[in-house]
């Protein structure tokens with residue numbers, strides 16, 4: 001039943017009475033589980049929502065390479081270094097599938113990149129934190145990629161075909177990423193007391209920002225209700241965050257590490273963990289550009305883009321030359 005008025009406190013969702021005949025037909029297809037494809041008719045707001053979410057997701061993958069890139073030259077062994085390099089390359093690939101998925105909605109890659117480089121576009125808050133030790137590579141794989149999987153598995157079933165299909169491969173690769181992170185955490189936790197302390201310190205710093213990745217609480221999430229109606233979101237921010245906590249606490253126990261939350265406790269009645277209040281002020285500051293690394297991340301991206309200009313120009317010049325040759329032949 002799609003015709004319910006859902007009041008999120010912040011934004012109302014369209015009811016069937018507000019919809020045109022085309023919109024009603026579109027919503028009925030979504031309710032029947034039919035995938036929407038690029039050339040299908042879609043409401044403008046659906047298109048805009050997808051461009052917003054998919055492009056933010058693509059930017060997150062690209063900017064997400066930077067915190068880990070910091071450790072490629074300092075990985076403790078050649079094996080760890082090649083695994084980390086492969087993971088970072090995967091993230092670039094995810095960015096590219098996602099930019100391609102966004103382009104199917106009629107926006108150009110140049111427009112999307114302009115929005116990122118000018119600071120207009122958002123990317124995940126998590127990548128505005130520094131990577132201070134090798135253990136952070138473990139914590140990112142375990143917690144950040146772990147959270148990404150929880151958020152993205154449902155996206156494989158979302159209503160927009162090109163996005164849902166891109167997510168299938170992304171999720172397979174993310175699960176390798178999460179395992180490599182947990183493997184680093186296991187090695188450190190079983191290592192010397194200093195190594196175990198490094199692992200604990202990384203968990204202490206990455207725990208809360210990882211919970212923030214799922215977005216504001218349901219009560220404060222402006223986009224959720226409409227995205228749920230369009231089956232872009234199949235679970236709410238809070239539901240997925242809870243899933244992350246429930247899945248991760250036993251993993252931390254196995255490592256012999258302590259989750260940095262004094263309010264964390266098993267709730268027998270609900271069959272899941274209660275956890276402490278997230279510092280939403282910190283989250284909003286990071287979104288506003290005031291996180292510990294926002295400025296550095298953006299500066300690095302813009303510099304990489306500017307430094308690569310000669311290469312992009314060379315590719316275009318080469319393609320033009322080939323085309324001219326073919327035309328002459």
Ligand code: BYC
Pocket residue numbers: 052053056057058060061062064065091122123124125126144145148151212213214215216220221222223224227237287
């Ligand atoms: N950071 O109404 P809400 C990765 C924004 S990549 C920044 O709940 P929505 C990885 C939100 O955009 C991980 N901004 O929004 C890569 C909205 O602002 P606008 C990236 C956030 O869209 C490399 C406002 O807050 N994953 O894992 O319904 C290496 C209100 O929020 C954040 C994705 O992008 C945040 N954390 O739900 C390793 C997944 N949270 O746009 C790992 C796809 C919220 O209205 N995206 N905002 O100005 C989603 O699932 C949804 O967009 C979100 C937010 C759950 C993130």
